[in-house]
Amino acid sequence: MSSYYGQYGVVLAVALAGAGLVAVAFGAARLIAPSRPGIGDKLVTYECGIDPVGEGWSQTQIRYYIYGFLFVIFDVEAIFLFPWATVFEGLGYAAVVEMAIFIGILAVGLLYAWRKGVLRWV
């Protein structure tokens, strides 16, 4: 069992090496790059050259939440799909039909969302 998780040691090592790479590069840039903060208006938020209006963390209408719902539903389905995909052949038509019913129910949900018009830009 330990060797099974042990193989993920490479993943961890590469992630750490990547973090190290970024740290070294940023450290080197700190030494090489010029730093003259406060000259002119360069620390002002950039909005195409005019003075920024209001603050950046302003309220924006997010039209994506409905897509978020749909995504969660279908992503859960996709997670079911992978283990099924590796074994369904040995289980025969029954397994395919069951998955077809499962996908069909979700597809009806997508169809409903589509007919309701939520996939259209408001």
Add this chain to the structure above:
Amino acid sequence: MIAQTSILDGWASSFWLALAVKTAGVLGFFLVVPLVVGYLEHKVLAHMQARLGPMEAGGFHGWAQLVADGVKFVQKEDVVPAAADRIVFSLAPAVALIPYIVVLVVLPLDRNLYALDLDVGIFFVMAVAGIGVIGTLMAGWASANKYSLMGALRAAAQLIAYELPLVLAAAGVVMLAGTLSLVGIVEAQRDLWYVVPLFPLFLVFMVASLAELTRPPFDMPVADSEIIFGALTEYTGLKFAFFLLAEYGGIVVLSGIASVLFLGGYLPLPGLPIPGPLMMMGKIFALSFVVIWLRATYPRLREDQLQRFAWVGLVPLSLVWILGVGFARVAMS
């Protein structure tokens, strides 16, 4: 499925030496190949759009352009806007970059040349590659800039919409191969590359990859005519360069995964005895070239067109195709 061991394990006598060699190999791969793809983008776009600029530096064919760009990026002042959230702002490039390095761990260059052959390979790839967008979201939020925030939200919405076709296309491949391991998937294509029976899924996968990478024609998150440069508006110098590197790294990773899933990975063309690693690199560069080519060819879609295309077009298409593959597979067994 016969358990293979990586050639890297054979070379190195001890576990720690093998670990060091693999880590260095993956990091080296990441530091070289994405830069070559970036170089390719300079040259291909220069030719396709008859641009003379990138053909000047260094004399012959502008070979030094990429070096000049690198030197320029390092010399730029690292400006953090006064209104920004400094820590998140600085961490964002790392969060965008590191997932693509980690994904390379499971990418096989040959039957026995890889850092790790995970039994959940393709699942691991999908899971880790999706983390990168958090870096974009962090960048957009921390910049305290309206346009950055909008760009980041667009990037996230795009990832949400196109992650599904991507995962479903991969699931179709898994159904034929009967394994999640990337080496296993390649070995299952000895008779026939999956691009033939699964051609629609290959197209779906490539389109979804482009959208995940926010490459044209799906580059609304960085649409310069609408929202300046999206989440990257406030970035300068090396941090900006790291975001670009993450983009090229993403091109390499997704081209590599597409080669493994559909184009037989390291398998040579019949009758052409080309070594596996060369074959794999050739396929990665060929697909990367297509990605760059599309940038020079297609105009940008509109944000709502993009969402519709994913939900009404790609998702139903891949669902139907998956079921078709399922029935065909059982009928043939």
